[in-house]
Amino acid sequence: MRRPETIKPADSACCAPSRPRAKGAVYAAPPVARRGRRIPDTIRVIMGGRGLLGTDNAVLPDDGESPLRRTRLRPFLMSEAAVTNTEFQTFAQDTGYLTEAERYGWSFVFWSNLAEGARATHAVDGVEWWRRVEGANWRDITGTGSTGETWHADHPAVHISWNDARAYADWVGGRLPTEAEWEHAARGGLGDVRYPWGDTEPDDENFLPCNIWQGAFPARNNCADGYATTAPGRSFKPNGYGLFNMVGNVWEWTADPFRIKSLKKQTRQRLLAMRGFKVLKGGSFLCHRSYCHRYRIAARTGNSPDSTTSHQGFRVVWDQ
Secondary structure, three states, X not given: OOOOEEXXXXXXXXXXXXXXXXXXXXXXXXXXXXXXXXXXXXXXXXXXXXXXXXXXXXXXXXXXXXXXXXXXXXXXXXXXXXXXXXXXXXXXXXXXXXXXHHHHOEEEEEHHHOOOOOEEEEEEOOEEEEEEEEOOOOOOOOOOOOOOOOOOOOOEOOOOOHHHHHHHHHXXXXXXXXXXXXXXXXXXXXOOOOEOOEOOXXXXXXXXXXXXXXXXXXXXXXXXOOOOOOOOOOOOOOOOOOOOOOOOOOEEEEEEEOOOOOOOHHHHHXXXXXXXXXXXXXXXXOOOOOOOOOOOOOOOEEEOOOOOEOOEEOOOEEEO
16 A cells, blocks of 8 residues: 555544535535435433533533533434444435445545555545545445445444435434434433443443543554444443443534634634534544543534544434
8 A cells, every 4th residue: 555645634633534625615415315204113212301511521621512501402212323334224225325425435544444455545634544545435434345344234334424414314204413412312311420321431441331442542452342443333331311332433423513612712713624514422433531532421523514434423313
């Protein structure tokens, strides 16, 4: 594999690099598939009422984690896990839908997940562990032309853009959760906690409640939790509402725009580059406390609606 050149995305976020775009470019969302109410059996009823959003103990304040706010929410239904490859495959076969990674012809893949033969043409400037890989998409996660070792029916579909996730949600007669709904569901009835299981911090050896990185990021992953990349959507212990992998595994798209209220000059400049971005929640298998401590309920990041990576997925909610 030749040494990759570098590419400058709209924002060089460690969590989710964004697809570069021309100045003043306007996003053209792909067509939304026909609507139908297809609620799976594996859904959970999330009680409404008083909910919490954010935290008063921000770890990454420039991400807009604070302050802790109280909200009122109506009851809703939520898929108990992120949408799987099998579920997304059914959607694609029924509608003929092509994801944005398929239409653009490439997506971002983490460097150590590249298989022999992957066509990595660029590294991301500033976070070179992200590579632009020709042919990478939800069907061919590493862009090698062979899905046998990386595509698993029960794992979350990845390389999914916000536009793709919205199209799927529309097809099943649902929608993407708001950030407030997502956090309320992730708390599982525990209230103001840091994680879906409480406040105990995962470590690299003994307490492994979710699929994140163990070891020295980005060079060495010990895989103490059993996974180098994604885990099955329904793995690890569910939270109090019966929801799996609300943190770790894959970042999950929400319906909300990514906004931060900050007077810091560097944050204002960052926000100018991130206009039009959408909120992602939950962190992924690439998160580690030493570098990207975003596998917390209040943690958040943003990405452009057409951007795709090998650790971005989604789940769906339905109104009752």
